[in-house]
Amino acid sequence: MNNLQRVFSEQAEKKAFDPAHRQTLRFNIGKYETAVKKGVLQYSHIENARRYAARQKEHCINNLEHHLITFESRFTARGGRVIWAHDAREAVTAIVKILKSHGVRNVVKSKSMITEELELNTVLQGNGISVLETDLGEYIVQLDNDRPYHIITPVMHKSKKDIAELFHAKFGLNPESTAEEITAFVRAKLREKFMQADAGITGANFLIADTGSVLLTENEGNGVMSVSWPRLHIAIAGIEKVIPSIRDLQVYLPLLATMGTGQKVTVYNSIISGPAKSKEPDGPAEMFVVLLDNGRTNLLAKPEQRSALRCIKCGACLNYCPVYKNIGGHAYGTTYSGPIGSIITPHLKGMEYKHLSFASSLCGKCSEVCPVKIPIHKILLLNRRDAVKEGFRTAQEKRVMTGYKMVMSRRRLLNRFSPGVKNLGLNLFFKKSWGSRRTLPHFDGPSFNQEYQKAKVKRLK
Ligand code: SF4
Numbered sequence: 001m002n003n004l005q006r007v008f009s010e011q012a013e014k015k016a017f018d019p020a021h022r023q024t025l026r027f028n029i030g031k032y033e034t035a036v037k038k039g040v041l042q043y044s045h046i047e048n049a050r051r052y053a054a055r056q057k058e059h060c061i062n063n064l065e066h067h068l069i070t071f072e073s074r075f076t077a078r079g080g081r082v083i084w085a086h087d088a089r090e091a092v093t094a095i096v097k098i099l100k101s102h103g104v105r106n107v108v109k110s111k112s113m114i115t116e117e118l119e120l121n122t123v124l125q126g127n128g129i130s131v132l133e134t135d136l137g138e139y140i141v142q143l144d145n146d147r148p149y150h151i152i153t154p155v156m157h158k159s160k161k162d163i164a165e166l167f168h169a170k171f172g173l174n175p176e177s178t179a180e181e182i183t184a185f186v187r188a189k190l191r192e193k194f195m196q197a198d199a200g201i202t203g204a205n206f207l208i209a210d211t212g213s214v215l216l217t218e219n220e221g222n223g224v225m226s227v228s229w230p231r232l233h234i235a236i237a238g239i240e241k242v243i244p245s246i247r248d249l250q251v252y253l254p255l256l257a258t259m260g261t262g263q264k265v266t267v268y269n270s271i272i273s274g275p276a277k278s279k280e281p282d283g284p285a286e287m288f289v290v291l292l293d294n295g296r297t298n299l300l301a302k303p304e305q306r307s308a309l310r311c312i313k314c315g316a317c318l319n320y321c322p323v324y325k326n327i328g329g330h331a332y333g334t335t336y337s338g339p340i341g342s343i344i345t346p347h348l349k350g351m352e353y354k355h356l357s358f359a360s361s362l363c364g365k366c367s368e369v370c371p372v373k374i375p376i377h378k379i380l381l382l383n384r385r386d387a388v389k390e391g392f393r394t395a396q397e398k399r400v401m402t403g404y405k406m407v408m409s410r411r412r413l414l415n416r417f418s419p420g421v422k423n424l425g426l427n428l429f430f431k432k433s434w435g436s437r438r439t440l441p442h443f444d445g446p447s448f449n450q451e452y453q454k455a456k457v458k459r460l461k
Pocket of ligand 1: 310311315317374
């Protein structure tokens with residue numbers, strides 16, 4: 001067991017048996033499930049939309065280089081600049097360089113998981129640049145010096161009471177403040193910061209190749225503000241975010257909204273095609289798009305697993321996953337948690353994260369709800385296979401599995417062991433992984449096979 005796995009097991013156990021945590025998660029996910037049930041009613045046949053989206057995305061991933069180059073040429077023709085970053089270090093170095101060369105002191109940021117992947121806030125603050133999160137959930141996370149808990153709902157693990165108490169401690173607000181009161185307070189605070197910011201940093205929900213545009217979808221308007229006020233806009237996007245045509249949005253946007261939050265469509269959808277033109281009153285004077293690989297091409301190189309790159313980050317697989325529902329997001333110890341995090345992290349960060357492939361009941365619910373039909377539970381199994389192929393297993397695991405295979409494939413040998421020996425074997429080799437809160441199965445009397453043979457012989461007589 002490596003250190004990452006040990007920490008994961010400890011954290012998972014701690015969270016799974018924390019009743020207050022479970023109650024908050026159950027309440028927040030319950031609200032989500034009700035909204036999605038209603039949301040899908042807008043479709044007469046959602047399966048057709050899912051099939052179309054899956055096919056389109058798959059085609060796009062298989063022709064990624066073509067669409068990325070088209071995006072680059074169209075976007076640069078509109079006055080934007082593109083930076084290709086092989087890894088996180090290249091991306092943050094380029095971003096810091098741009099910000100410094102523009103004399104930026106204050107940055108406003110809209111919600112984006114990719115900036116978490118780059119640990120951008122820490123790097124910028126280390127370079128004397130202040131960063132302010134402007135999405136309400138992310139603002140709360142930043143205020144509490146916390147990390148996002150979920151790819152769509154960063155404060156999924158906090159109750160209304162927790163948040164009101166945080167605002168009381170930080171700003172002296174009434175500890176009984178309502179959600180509306182807290183939102184109004186944050187809105188007023190942020191308005192001023194938007195006006196003072198030198199640069200806006202955002203992610204990108206989609207990169208549209210044929211128009212050379214970045215699409216931002218959000219519910220609070222903070223994304224629009226982050227790109228409208230400051231004179232500089234940097235959008236950071238994983239290379240898998242590109243889609244061939246603006247026409248594809250008619251499928252992706254409702255699917256993303258419905259499966260993400262149960263909405264028909266998200267409130268603000270902005271298509272940003274380069275810096276502001278001479279007669280446009282709003283928008284930045286300069287705009288950059290950072291195209292990030294950071295391990296995505298490792299996944300692309302695996303034909304059986306590359307469908308994971310179809311992900312549109314709706315978060316549905318997290319909300320329906322029985323493991324996520326119990327252990328929450330932080331236990332994973334990764335930027336992307338839940339089923340999607342478990343399948344992509346070993347490719348983005350290395351097979352040291354192979355233990356996440358086992359953080360699953362393999363019930364298949366994640367694959368069932370995924371709007372782009374990623375066979376998540378199958379990829380979990382493929383990752384397990386690859387981890388073994390690449391030698392990511394301990395000598396003890398190897399010995400146990402070799403012995404297990406030898407015994408289990410020889411029925412006669414298995415029948416020779418008494419129940420006592422079988423119980424001893426279970427205790428010796430499986431007790432630890434079975435966990436202290438479950439009782440190991442107990443072998444008793446003759447095996448099913450022995451009983452069956454006896455019954456067969458009797459019948460033949
Ligand atoms: S894997 Fe599918 S369900 Fe999970 S976040 Fe991505 S698109 Fe949504």
